[in-house]
Amino acid sequence: MTDMPNSRDRDLRRRAEAVIPGGMYGHQSVGLLPEDYPQYFASGEGAHLTDVDGRRYLDLMCAYGPNLFGYANPQIDAAYVRQLEKGDALTGPGPAMVELAEAFVAMVTHADWAMFCKNGTDATSMAMVTARAHTKRKTLVLAKGAYHGAAPWCTPRPTGTTAEDKANQVHCVYNDIASLEAAVAKAGDDIAAIFAAPFRHDAFIDQAAPDPAYARRARELADQTGALLVVDDVRGGLRVARDCSWSKLGVQPDLSTWGKCIANGHPISALLGNDKCRAAAASIYVTGSFWYAGAAMAASLETLKLVRETDYLERIEALGDKLRDGLAERAQAAGFGFRQTGPVTMPLFLFDDDRDLRKGFCWSSAMLERGVYVHPWHNMFLCAAMTEADIDAALDAAEGAFKVLKREAPTLGPVEKLAFLAG
Amino acid sequence: MTDMPNSRDRDLRRRAEAVIPGGMYGHQSVGLLPEDYPQYFASGEGAHLTDVDGRRYLDLMCAYGPNLFGYANPQIDAAYVRQLEKGDALTGPGPAMVELAEAFVAMVTHADWAMFCKNGTDATSMAMVTARAHTKRKTLVLAKGAYHGAAPWCTPRPTGTTAEDKANQVHCVYNDIASLEAAVAKAGDDIAAIFAAPFRHDAFIDQAAPDPAYARRARELADQTGALLVVDDVRGGLRVARDCSWSKLGVQPDLSTWGKCIANGHPISALLGNDKCRAAAASIYVTGSFWYAGAAMAASLETLKLVRETDYLERIEALGDKLRDGLAERAQAAGFGFRQTGPVTMPLFLFDDDRDLRKGFCWSSAMLERGVYVHPWHNMFLCAAMTEADIDAALDAAEGAFKVLKREAPTLGPVEKLAFLAG
Structure with a gap:
């Protein structure tokens, strides 16, 4: 010392x-x-x-x-610890999983169902796989420089990844409608999903609110092509709205991804979706050792209660x-x-x-x-x-x-x- | 009712x-x-x-x-709750991250360093990316039917994934040396890694102990080709040995992956590696919202203490x-x-x-x-x-x-x- x-x-x-x-x-x-x-x-x-x-x-x-x-929020952490004492990672989920899915579906306008995971990247990766399963197509439209996680398909640093990891991706400029239209045209009849951050929150540059016309156009293009619209609310969720962030613009996605603060720091993330892609979500294989653990779900239930009631x-x-x-x-x-x-x-x-x-x-x-x-x-x-x-x-x-x-x-x-x- | x-x-x-x-x-x-x-x-x-x-x-x-x-192990959960009260997911890690890396390096023969994540799949994906960064090659040799996680590159059900997700993979039959040699030959000068489960633990079929000659041959082939040998101990770890499971065969991998029981059910997984691939591991971008949270690390420290001392x-x-x-x-x-x-x-x-x-x-x-x-x-x-x-x-x-x-x-x-x- x-x-x-x-x-x-x-x-x-x-x-x-x-x-x-x-x-x-x-x-x-x-x-x-x-x-x-x-x-x-x-x-x-x-x-x-x-x-x-x-x-x-x-x-x-x-x-x-x-x-x-x-x-160390006392109310949320107490809910975590109470469930920890009863059971956290068991051989199956507990009632908290169903209650939490119900709470998200009740709170988020576009959501008819929920799936829970651990990392934000789990949720965005599941959104990608669900969109490909739903459309039976491959191409994703993404905004240049947008962060959607750290798996090989989306990590911002390509070291150790392959060209194939980022195959089937077309990029546009956030908030630029012409660029979005061009990217969708380039994806053509292989388009599976349009991903969007709720606002531009790239590092090192000015943030930008979503242009409502851009958001509406993304929804229209998804509808016209049969692609799914994904709003990645992992970072922005619950700090913009008590709903998916784009709900403020009157635009509802098919899928939204959540994480970070949904259990006030306890480890859980989520993919929410509508009925259109429910069958696709049920058809994919995704899982993790701790995804069904109850304590983080109990903490998330308490967090959502504070979201609703305060x-x-x-x-x-x-x-x-x-x-x-x-x-x-x-x-x-x-x-x-x-x-x-x-x-x-x-x-x-x-x-x-x-x-x-x-x-x-x-x-x-x-x-x-x-x-x-x-x-x-x-x-x-x-x-x-x-x-x-x-x-x-x-x-x-x-x-x-x-x-x-x-x-x-x-x-x-x-x-x-x-x-x-x-x- | x-x-x-x-x-x-x-x-x-x-x-x-x-x-x-x-x-x-x-x-x-x-x-x-x-x-x-x-x-x-x-x-x-x-x-x-x-x-x-x-x-x-x-x-x-x-x-x-x-x-x-x-x-609900009282000793391990108490360590979790003590750390939770001090701080779990903060704006940076706490001392527990360093202590836990030191504990793993001291316990696992081949390990010179550790990185922590949440899912077993995070650890196996990081092993893949590290091996590709180290070798600047792409091809993985994997055993047919072996489970290494649920990301698109390894999920057992291809629904919603693409051919590109599983590109650059060659398969062999577990414990079959000739088949392993053929797979390595097929990978040729593009081989990045040989993945191995510590024993064959595929679902629906008889499990099989690793043939020591197979394990030794995997090590030799990795050394001859410059590929990294990865033992995926997410499932088997700590139930076979107080070390990487293949240490019982006298075979040390370059990378090993851990999860499930390393914090007795609290959510944490790990990639361990040797000095040969330290620089590569330092060069990749991998992260998650809850990866630096202290409570699961404190629980893992207590779990490893029980591993060592009982x-x-x-x-x-x-x-x-x-x-x-x-x-x-x-x-x-x-x-x-x-x-x-x-x-x-x-x-x-x-x-x-x-x-x-x-x-x-x-x-x-x-x-x-x-x-x-x-x-x-x-x-x-x-x-x-x-x-x-x-x-x-x-x-x-x-x-x-x-x-x-x-x-x-x-x-x-x-x-x-x-x-x-x-x-």
Whole structure:
């Protein structure tokens, strides 16, 4: 142990270097974050995280989405533990599986049925297989750069995958109707599905609300061609609506995929579908060792109860508005072009004229130092455990962070690890 | 509610018909089991299950593997709950991830590193991608009929998948050296990996121990061609050895995959590898929303502690021997050809002259009626919560069940739903 403020984090990273390839993997790696970001956390409570060196943060990442009602939410975790004591992974499911399917079908307009799995990628992969089984065709229409999971067919990094893994895919530009029409035309009579994120939430670029005309056109094209329309709500689900996110646009998909926060961080994801593709969903073989485990289902039932019975969404929207307005004001006062995009409940912040994110890194580090965990290039997530006081604290931190940035901006060097963004 | 003894199960199935495609999906569906098998369970404790209609069983399926130290094991579940209270899915991993990687590396001879995921299929898919990244080649050599998961590249039912999903695969016959050599030759200079189950544990057929010469030849061929050798220990792991299962043969793979019981039913799986393929594993993009959650890691640490510090394996082997010997004796006394295959800790029972399993179904139903849950065509699993008294009870039940079969055998009709087996 040293006297460095992050000595426990450094020590864990050193140990991990020995027993985990590259020291860390996947979306929670801090490899592409500023150097001072902690990799390891000791605990979470409500809207706050404590890292292994004892520093506490207001967490605007919410575990990359799973935290919707607060870390260690007593009501949801109690439901988990009660079911754990009765039985979790058994030789068959328990009543909670049926109750949870009923709860989703009652809540989500387009859904006539539900299937449960563990990863978001399980749900999107099942949507793909269901669409191919239903249509007896192969081609998927996807938006360029959209994230639908980390299996070989959809992973953003092709290393170790084959051309065949991504065969039968045609890409379009999100929100560009002509491009969508061209992609559907290119898929021709082999089209199985049109996949869509509820809004554009790609990393490193401004988020974009869905153009209602684009959403309606996707629905029309699916109907005309017999393809299934899939809305991938793994990331956006329950932070945009108490229904599939595109229901706000009056567009109902055939399939929707859910995960992350549907059990407030307990491991479960879901594929929901309508009657049109019920037989196809019943015909595919998908499974997992822990897919029928009851505890996460009990936690999801409790989460959906809070979704139905509380004003959580209106509250996080109001907090998100307050955060967005307050940041805009402070950025303007400091003289920065500061773009806030995405739903206010899932914001992403980017500075103007900041291709390699040197300003974003500097500002984010200054926020971190002031006790607010923000992400410089991935959308963030608000949760219902946040309070007005938390947002005030974030805004105070931001005022200080903009000052730091103003002072340091003229001398900031390039962010080597993000050099690819400038290329 | 009716007075039928399975009225709650029937009621749940009726409700599920409405909101789950086909009423149920995946490996825990009772669709291919005798009609009297319950689909829904209320609770599990130690080696016993209680179904939703209150009937209690000695459970020889152990949740299809996850139950190794008893359902609701107090020590393991307490570790889970302690970590849950501190933090489960957070914005980064906790120290438990490093500790668990260290524990696996210390326990498994071939392993220099570990990566954690949720499904067994995640681990086998990561093995495939790692092997392709390491070799910069594509072709996998797999044994015909071996189960390595339910993703499009490996699912046993092709509905909704494409020819491209299973491209770059060559098949051999398990334990047949000439067939393995031919498959490797066919893969030629494109070979990326040789996959192997630790023993042949395909459904519907006799299990088979690995021929040590086959295992050694697989290792040699991998070394000669530069391919990686993968042992898929998701199902067999920790019930054959306190190490990778092939370590008993003196054969060390490059990669091994683990899941099911490594946290005694809590949701976590793992890919372990050696230094040869560390860089490749670090180069791939794989992730999941709940992969870094601490509670299942804490439960796995406690499970591995019990693996290291108790005689669980010797005890379940002794119980397995007692069960196998006792069943053989009773089957012979009743005049049945009754084949018991696989490790004694993971047995499968098949009757001679029973192509559509009509004898197996009759006997299994009679066991179920006598309070012992057996599976007529899938390997079973013993757990450390079983006692000699449990095995005695199973043997008493078997004696009765053989009598029932003897009486009913002459008039048994075909099992329509297994007609495909006779084809």
